Amino acid sequence: MDVLYFAWVRERIGLPRETVQTSAPTVADLVVELRAREARYDMAFSDLSALRVAVDQELAEWDAPLAGVREVAFFPPMTGG
């Protein structure tokens, strides 16, 4: 699936998007896999309360299932307007 990063999450990880091979059943499990990769991922995901997630472009919860999902995005709380 495609994993996208925005704002300071993108800056910390150093990528706007990447394709990830995973069988993680939920977003939370995917986060555990990503954090185990490298320090920059671990740091970006160190405080989940400062992050939001969208699954196939809809805001979702951390326990959202990933079966059949094409795109997951991680970002800080939005500041539009």
Place this chain on the structure above:
Amino acid sequence: MLAASDIRVQEAPFDLGAEANAFAARQTGMGAVVTFTGIVRDLDGLLDHMQIEHYPGMTEKALHAIAEDAHKRWDLGGSLIIHRHGRLAPDDLIMMVATASCHRKDAFDAAMYLMDYLKSRAPFWKKEASGSDASWVDPRDEDEKALKDWS
């Protein structure tokens, strides 16, 4: 059938007067048009520019969903949301919303609702650059609280 909502996410500037006039001209039989405009502010006189990042695809979907909710809650003739992204200077216009209804209260309330939701639920992020510093704008607690007041 919902009344028309016009949603635009763009880098280019927009002409507030022309947009407000064109929006009002499209509304027939409406007694009220409310518009709100967001402007890049420079509270300390230090802001060089603001960079607005967004999530193409999700942004348009989120704004359409927010507008659809507003049209369900109020009897609107139409609504408009224009939101810019990219690099903006102090005093540039960031965004506008417009709502039209038979009655002013519906138009005001719907405009407020659109603003409250798009501030915290549409995927935009602001980064302010001042001199050699650049920092992401933190969300404000009162913005999140504003959403609870509508539920």
